Amino acid sequence: MKARMKAALCGLSAACGIGGVAMATPTVGAFYNNILSAGLADNDVHANGSVQLGDEDFTAEVHTYGAANVVVQDVKFSPGGTIGWHKHPGVVILTLTADSGPVDWYDAHCGKVTYEAGDTWTESTRLHDVVNNSSMDAHFLVTYLVYLRPGGKRLASA
Numbered sequence: 001m002k003a004r005m006k007a008a009l010c011g012l013s014a015a016c017g018i019g020g021v022a023m024a025t026p027t028v029g030a031f032y033n034n035i036l037s038a039g040l041a042d043n044d045v046h047a048n049g050s051v052q053l054g055d056e057d058f059t060a061e062v063h064t065y066g067a068a069n070v071v072v073q074d075v076k077f078s079p080g081g082t083i084g085w086h087k088h089p090g091v092v093i094l095t096l097t098a099d100s101g102p103v104d105w106y107d108a109h110c111g112k113v114t115y116e117a118g119d120t121w122t123e124s125t126r127l128h129d130v131v132n133n134s135s136m137d138a139h140f141l142v143t144y145l146v147y148l149r150p151g152g153k154r155l156a157s158a
Contacts, residue, residue: 029081029132036072040148043067064090067148077103077138083130090146092123101136105129 041064048061068090077083079101096103100117108127115121132138 025082025084025086025129027082027084029078030075030083031078031137032074032076034074036074037070038072039070041068041070045145062145064145069144069146069148071142071144071146073140073142073144075140075142077132077140079132079135079137081132081138085127085129087125087127088123088144088146089125090144092146093120093143094123095120095141097139097141099137100139101132101134103138104131104133106131 044066045062045064045068047063048059050057050059096115096117096119098117102114102116105113105115105121106129113121130138
């Protein structure tokens with residue numbers, strides 16, 4: 001029983017160590033990082049919109065329960081750069097600008113999706129990384145709708 005317990009503790013320690021390193025991976029290659037705006041939505045946000053386009057409909061909804069930060073960021077990464085393994089306390093919408101090279105987005109299991117200039121995607125509270133494996137700079141416009149810390153402190157400031 002002691003041998004099993006020791007093996008389990010060693011495995012748990014190794015898993016925690018790897019997870020801790022992954023969650024603490026630093027950003028590499030960011031050479032431009034500018035907060036374009038940072039605002040505070042003091043109350044719950046409940047917004048929806050719908051557009052009829054001939055035979056097609058488009059609907060979008062945004063809901064928060066509690067105050068939130070709304071931050072818009074302009075960031076560029078050099079070739080080989082990485083955002084580092086991270087997660088967000090809310091929802092993030094990213095767009096690669098027209099002058100951007102492609103990037104590879106990885107989930108916590110290292111599943112990869114490649115995004116090209118003009119692509120838009122969302123990220124949330126799950127662990128992920130974005131890597132610029134191309135020979136061009138990666139240029140993102142990012143909008144964050146994230147949790148507001150207790151006491152009203154913003155997660156990002158201008």
